[in-house]
Amino acid sequence: MRRAVAYLLAGLLAAGCATLEGARLYRSGTSALERGDASRAIADLEGAAARVPRVSEVHNRLGVAYAAVGRREDAIREFRSATLIECGNAAAARNLQRALGEAAGSR
Numbered sequence: 001m002r003r004a005v006a007y008l009l010a011g012l013l014a015a016g017c018a019t020l021e022g023a024r025l026y027r028s029g030t031s032a033l034e035r036g037d038a039s040r041a042i043a044d045l046e047g048a049a050a051r052v053p054r055v056s057e058v059h060n061r062l063g064v065a066y067a068a069v070g071r072r073e074d075a076i077r078e079f080r081s082a083t084l085i086e087c088g089n090a091a092a093a094r095n096l097q098r099a100l101g102e103a104a105g106s107r
Contacts, residue, residue: 022051038068056086075099
């Protein structure tokens with residue numbers, strides 16, 4: 001996991017100013033999520049997604065943050081975005097399946 005984040009950040013840092021800010025927000029949002037501060041994570045990860053909209057892992061993490069606060073439809077949307085951007089993002093695919101299963105179970 002840490003290796004994937006390192007590669008993601010290296011790629012983002014090579015791309016430009018908006019991308020640099022996106023990488024900073026991704027790091028900050030991921031850290032907030034790990035601390036259990038989903039509200040802060042959402043704010044940062046939404047900013048990251050606005051700056052680097054074609055980075056699958058940003059959308060996956062944003063989906064995790066949305067799920068943590070009960071925003072199921074937003075989480076599903078972000079997990080779908082992540083898998084559409086990168087079909088090989090296994091974590092996002094698992095998260096999407098889990099979220100869809102939970103949504104179906106609550107109906």
